[in-house]
Amino acid sequence: MSEKKPTRSELKRQAILRAAKQAFQERGVNNTSMDELAALAEVSKRTVYNHFASKEVLIITLMSELWRQATQCDGGDYEADTDLKLQLCKLIEAEIAAICSREYIELNRVAFDYFFHQPEALRQQMEKFSAYETSITRWLKAAAADGRLRDLDIEIGSKQIHNLIKGSCFWPQLMQVNPLLDQQERHMLAERTAALFLSHYRA
Amino acid sequence: MSEKKPTRSELKRQAILRAAKQAFQERGVNNTSMDELAALAEVSKRTVYNHFASKEVLIITLMSELWRQATQCDGGDYEADTDLKLQLCKLIEAEIAAICSREYIELNRVAFDYFFHQPEALRQQMEKFSAYETSITRWLKAAAADGRLRDLDIEIGSKQIHNLIKGSCFWPQLMQVNPLLDQQERHMLAERTAALFLSHYRA
DNA sequence: AGGATTTTACACTAGGTAGTTTACTTTTGG
DNA sequence: CCAAAAGTAAACTACCTAGTGTAAAATCCT
Known part of the structure; x- marks a missing residue:
């Protein structure tokens, strides 16, 4: 009661x-x-x-x-003794789930609509929203510190991953030119993003 | 006269x-x-x-x-006897120059503003605008046919390259949360995009 | 020069919008 | 049960906007 x-x-x-x-x-x-x-x-x-x-x-x-409502997600922390690709893949999938969720995209849609002609206010909102982009950064730092990634600038690497994700499951959906990704599409996107990334940066 | x-x-x-x-x-x-x-x-x-x-x-x-005004660009065709990375890099740089040009972004800004709530019309405009995305596709096809790329789905590869580019030099600028990239930033973006891509797909 | 074309100022139509006021009814809670 | 709180419909204010009509003035072309 x-x-x-x-x-x-x-x-x-x-x-x-x-x-x-x-x-x-x-x-x-x-x-x-x-x-x-x-x-x-x-x-x-x-x-x-x-x-x-x-x-x-x-x-x-x-x-x-x-x-x-849209604000919670997590894909776990770095673990020294687990397969890199599996970890990264899981992490990316969690990130995709958050960024591509209906709630998150709809929120951004209203925000962009409202702030499209107020770049300053939009910048501030974006900073709030991009809080998501930290969990992958944290993981990259840990994996790099553990010597399992090489030639990696954390900022750039994180951005590359997010660009690969968002270009397929955020921007087009924000603009409503593509439908939301289903479970399997998300998984495959995470899979090939992790593969591409690790081909280059794995130590 | x-x-x-x-x-x-x-x-x-x-x-x-x-x-x-x-x-x-x-x-x-x-x-x-x-x-x-x-x-x-x-x-x-x-x-x-x-x-x-x-x-x-x-x-x-x-x-x-x-x-x-915004409509012309080219980075050359595939050449069998030239270094892959150099070729791809040049091609990507041309693509960046087009997609990130002030004209192109300003056009898209007006279009998105006008069509934001008309998804069907927006989809049509996007198709027109994305004519750009073909020169890289052509090159990938040629290089793959020549056996110098492996495990490559042309559609996915092309999309990955474009996502890596656009996430840094198109979407944020369209929303006016980041300034246009200068010459050097463009070059570095092309450089590391080509590097990441070829690490995975080079035969 | 002089007739045709274009531009201009300005009043006007018709319709939409954020927000307020008023007079009345319904719901709530002690 | 009844007074206070909340909700309602409808009219109303004050303003903005796309687009038109008109008559005078500036410009162009030959």
């Missing part, structure tokens, strides 16, 4: 956020009027403004919400 | 297109009103409509214009 008392007010608020998410993703932030949004949420326009002081506040609130 | 008679009308038209390019890129298609645009071009709004029947026509015309 400790979690059971969604007030009517809270239900309305959730309905508004749900409608905003759908409308902003499908039709865009600028192409969704507050009237349409209220209608979609089956709520009066005044109620929208009772919960959110302005359209801007609603957008920001929604993005924080999506960000919270 | 054969090229010297820009009529006043033509000058106005150019001024409008120049202003449109600037305004659409800096402030976005939807955030630029025809009044602002006319003011920026130092032309009366009526003149804008005398030259372009509607905002839509202006946008399409501008994109065709930018497309024409």
Whole structure:
């Protein structure tokens, strides 16, 4: 019982956020009027403004919400006595799962839509979002320190991996020119990315 | 003398297109009103409509214009008796020069802005724009046929190269989160992309 | 010079949007 | 049960935008 008392007010608020998410993703932030949004949420326009002081506040609130939902992943740490390729592959697959998740892409879509003409604000958002890009960096450092990778600039290597991933499962999906990757496609992408990478950097 | 008679009308038209390019890129298609645009071009709004029947026509015309300007590149064909890495490197560098050119990125910026919420139309534009991606494919085919590359799926290989390139010199610049690459950065990117690629696929 | 073409300023139509106000109804909770 | 809190519909403000109509003025061409 400790979690059971969604007030009517809270239900309305959730309905508004749900409608905003759908409308902003499908039709865009600028192409969704507050009237349409209220209608979609089956709520009066005044109620929208009772919960959110302005359209801007609603957008920001929604993005924080999506960000919270999309924010967790991990593929494990470096292990000295396990096969390099297997480890890297697993790690990359975890990264793919996070970056290519519907939540993450939809969040980015709203953010890009909203910030496309505000490069400074976009840069800041990107930094927040790119928190993901650290787990692979950590692993590369550990593997390099252990002498199992050679000729490796961590920054560049990490970027190469992410470029190989994102070019296939993030950017095209963000732009909706390609569908999301399924389980097997993700696996194969991880597989061949790890293979290409290790061909060059394995000690 | 054969090229010297820009009529006043033509000058106005150019001024409008120049202003449109600037305004659409800096402030976005939807955030630029025809009044602002006319003011920026130092032309009366009526003149804008005398030259372009509607905002839509202006946008399409501008994109065709930018497309024409951005459209030419070549890095040479495959040669059987030249060093693989040198050839590929040169080819990649040519591709980078095209994809990362200001013209090409600005074109894509206007296109993405305009088509972000019209996935079908965007897909069509992307196909037009990605004509670039063929010269590397051609080269890979030739080199593979000549037995100097192994384990290579042309489609995947070509995509890997393009992902490695675009992740560093196209997507971030399209979003204006990173500046354009200079000559040396381009060269180094081509260099390490070719190196990574050939480590894996060289026969 | 003089008629045709183009440009200009400006008023105007028609429609959309963020946000507010009002008068009324429903839900909630002590 | 009843007062406070929250929700509702609808009209309303104030502003923005694409596109048009018009008559006068600048420019072009022969």
